[in-house]
Amino acid sequence: MREWLASWRFLISRRWLSFFLAVIVLGIGTWWLGEWQFGRLDDKRERNAVIEANAHEDPVPVTDVLAPGTPVADGEEYTVVEATGTYAVDDTLIVRYRTRDSAPGVQVVVPLVLADGTALVVDRGWLAFDGPTDEARDAAPEPPAGEVTITGWVRVDGEGDSTEVSDGGMRAISSTAVGEALDLEVYGGFVELLSEDPAPAESLDPPEEPDTGEGPHFFYGLQWWFFGVLALGGFGYLAWDERKHGPRGSRVRSPRAGH
Template sequence: MRKFSFLLSRRWVLFFVVVILLSWLAWVLGEWQFHRLEDRKDRNEVIERNVHADPVPVEDVLAPDEPVPNSAQWKKVRATGTYDVADTIIVRYRTRDGASGVDVLVPLVPREGPALLVDRGWMSTGNSGTSSAADVPAPPSGEVTITGWVRQDATGDSTKVSAQSTRAISSTRIAEALDIGAYRGFVDLETETPEPAESLERAELPDTGNGPHFFYGLQWWFFGVLAIVGFIWMAVDEYRGKTHARSRRKPARKPARKTSQKPARKPVR
């Protein structure tokens, strides 16, 4: 063990502590990525189940005074009412395939009960990047039956409504700006009957892949193991260097002198 006593020096002790901390951090980050993978799988399971299910009445899923639960995200619903074109909201800064555009949000007002905010789809704005309600294709007139997917409200400053436009959809902010009663959350349109003269591009369904979390987790764990292996390799290299230096400093032994033996004298007769 005395051969490795250099590991008790201040430099090597600090080096060891740093390696342990880095390995621990890599382990924690790897665990975090695997937890994110499990969350992603749970989310995808909910989405897959909801997206392909038969539509249910909107009042069975949404409420005007309760936020949309995670379990209802992307659930398919149906509703009947009349589009309130005068209260159209333009959702700015939406891009698809590198093209700038807007989403068009219109309240669907039933005969009774709260309005349902319907994102009717996306429209390219070309180089202008902005548009107004007067520029978008008109929805079907009269009573309309729609099906679509439930979405949760956005949060933050981007949900501010100004001049009937916003950057992100919040049903509470929009209902307040329009002075209407509305369900919490909104719906991405799938179908509407009757069909309009000119349709918008429908909402894109979410990606249900597992993402890169599994490989990110393995990478972090690999970095942790690499730090420990690197420390061991450097310690062994240091030991070999010191051993080699000691062997070079040790003086070479001189060969022992051979004592010459004189031949024995013959006795004189």
């Protein structure tokens, strides 16, 4: 037994202890990354459950779901809402850099002013366009004039610098940023348009169906855990190899045949 223990004494050398600590750090890192990927998978599944529960139900009044200055509640995204008002065409905004099938384009956003003077931020749809923001505004088809009833999906506001409104455009939609830029009292969140009554003379491309795929997170999580197991297995193999054959740098190489 003593001889067997003595054969492993090299593991308490500085070189092997440092190697072991590096493997432990690597193992913890790969475990955490795997957990992160599985966490993203859980988030995706929760979002998919919300979409499947809401996206194809009958419309409900917008006031049942949204309120001025209030963020979209958990579980309400992709609820189909209905609202009646008048489009503030002069306040049209452009969401830049929105491609579809590799084609350049923009989203056209127009506030819908309701009877009480509050406004609902409406993404009316996608326009194939490659040019300056002011030209995109001019190229966008006009919405119906006068009172119009819309239905659409509730969407959560974007965040960060991309929501800043400048020169009539932005890169992501935030009702807060739109309200501040246009000096309007707006409902929290925004609506992706599904229908308008009366219908416009020319329509924009409607929103794409929400993605309910789970993505590659499950396999990415397994891969990270596999890397951690591989690192531990590699440490064990190298330790066994050195115990059996001695340090690699001090091994005597066999002479080549014929020399």
